[in-house]
Amino acid sequence: MNAPTSSKPSLPSVILVGVDFGHAHFDGELEELGLLAKTAGFAVADRVSCKRRAPDPALFVGSGKAQEIKMLAQSTGASEVLFDQSLSPAQQRNLERELGMPVNDRTLLILQIFAQRARSHEGKLQVELARLQYLSTRLVRRWSHLERQSGGIGMRGGPGETQIELDRRMIGDSIKRTKERLEKVKKQRATQRRQRERRDAFMISLVGYTNAGKSSLFNALVKARAYAADQLFATLDTTTRQLYLGEAGRSVSLSDTVGFIRDLPHGLVDAFAATLQEAADADLLLHVVDAANPAHLEQIQAVMGVLREIGAGDVPQVLVFNKLDAMDANHLPRTLDDQMELDGVSVPRVFVSALAGTGLPELRALLAQRVMACAPADALQAEGPINEFEDPVS
Known part of the structure; x- marks a missing residue:
């Protein structure tokens, strides 16, 4: 009787996308993005790079390239697409609808790595603040319940208006509290620096x-x-x-x-x-x-x-x-x-x-x-x- 074999769970695979706008530092092989993805716990399924004079306002890469990425993701079994450049909330939302899968950018990838690696109290506070600030601009992209009608006494009109405002207020309060806690850390560091200067x-x-x-x-x-x-x-x-x-x-x-x-x-x-x-x-x-x-x-x-x-x-x-x-x-x-x-x-x-x-x-x-x-x-x-x-x- 053969002994059962144990296999490690496979890592989620991603498609890496980079757009060359003529900048000198463009990484055509997407090597650094690949290292970031690996550090965050992803396996790279494939890489896509293209040239454009300027970002497409709606899809960043244009509709034709978006369809190419969609077909590549389907053929490789990738579960997510990562862009080497920062995407606007609208571009991110449009790409997810077009590709039918999660789309994230370099900024969120770095935030995710920082969240995994922070160990000290200060480091965790700093990562949480950056994450909340990033999240505050992308509320309508991540939660479909915001599109639903909210009814009842005291609810103001407009599909999802009250829920969006509530979530924004909660995130705003969290940002304020985190900033206050970080301010205390800054004061502690300032005290330590003054002590070092006196010595x-x-x-x-x-x-x-x-x-x-x-x-x-x-x-x-x-x-x-x-x-x-x-x-x-x-x-x-x-x-x-x-x-x-x-x-x-x-x-x-x-x-x-x-x-x-x-x-x-x-x-x-x-x-x-x-x-x-x-x-x-x-x-x-x-x-x-x-x-x-x-x-x-x-x-x-x-x-x-x-x-x-x-x-x-x-x-x-x-x-x-x-x-x-x-x-x-x-x-x-x-x-x-x-x-x-x-x-x-x-x-x-x-x-x-x-x-x-x-x-x-x-x-x-x-x-x-x-x-x-x-x-x-x-x-x-x-x-x-x-x-x-x-x-x-x-």
């Missing part, structure tokens, strides 16, 4: 494109055990540890922040203001770059755009080109540290491998120089390591 703490924040290896570098520098994985948005909650710099004779605060991404939804930028404030208030940013990624220059510009949006565009930076071990042999640097022009300014650059440890001594030496140049003389008398994550590297 003359030098604050360094790791920033960079998602999956550039920020958490791996963080772990390598402070010997921490922060979660790191080869996936998008592996880290959502800010983690801060003390980093001892022997050459400077003192410790500094090092924070690992959420990764950035191209076309980061504005709702998420606003909702994560408290977390991203760590970058805006830092004395120095370590801008981590995936040096092995062919699109790393575009990723640098995407990060710079978000930094400017959160008020951190003028914070001094050091470019850390990570994943040296994964770079093509023909593109390996001649030296581990040099200079690179960034937005018209010459910025220090260090090539490292967080996994192999290559370049970390050079990075530590550069950080020590920055700290000694900025810190007052009496601050250099600070004591050495204060916890198990701060052992100086010999």
Whole structure:
């Protein structure tokens, strides 16, 4: 008698759709959207890309391409369609009617990933706020009961009018409460920052494109055990540890922040203001770059755009080109540290491998120089390591 075989439930499959409007950063192979879909728990059934001068007002891709997507979904058994660009509520609603299946965009996909990954109280509040703000513009798309007539004493006329107003009011109240709770978190963070300033703490924040290896570098520098994985948005909650710099004779605060991404939804930028404030208030940013990624220059510009949006565009930076071990042999640097022009300014650059440890001594030496140049003389008398994550590297 054969033993029963257990099989894992298959993942829901999706069709990926991207439209080239002539922008330089268009991802023709939809690789990043595919990674986002995989991270959110989807299997990619197929990919569709096309060119247009402008979005179709009703269906974004036009009726002909919409029919092509519908036939492809039917033939592959896909249960959902994901667009690489943001869709308006009307376009989303029209596409769902045309295709006969759920249609979502890049914004909702990122929100879904953030909702799955948030662990701290603050992170969950931030994700909930972004989700509510996104949802508030799409009430009529998700609930068919809003189309039905509501009757009875006290009900105002119009099909579904009262129910829509009720749902909008409930979401509005939820947004207000969530903002109030986040405001308390901001005040707590402000108090913590003032305490660090009184201690003359030098604050360094790791920033960079998602999956550039920020958490791996963080772990390598402070010997921490922060979660790191080869996936998008592996880290959502800010983690801060003390980093001892022997050459400077003192410790500094090092924070690992959420990764950035191209076309980061504005709702998420606003909702994560408290977390991203760590970058805006830092004395120095370590801008981590995936040096092995062919699109790393575009990723640098995407990060710079978000930094400017959160008020951190003028914070001094050091470019850390990570994943040296994964770079093509023909593109390996001649030296581990040099200079690179960034937005018209010459910025220090260090090539490292967080996994192999290559370049970390050079990075530590550069950080020590920055700290000694900025810190007052009496601050250099600070004591050495204060916890198990701060052992100086010999």
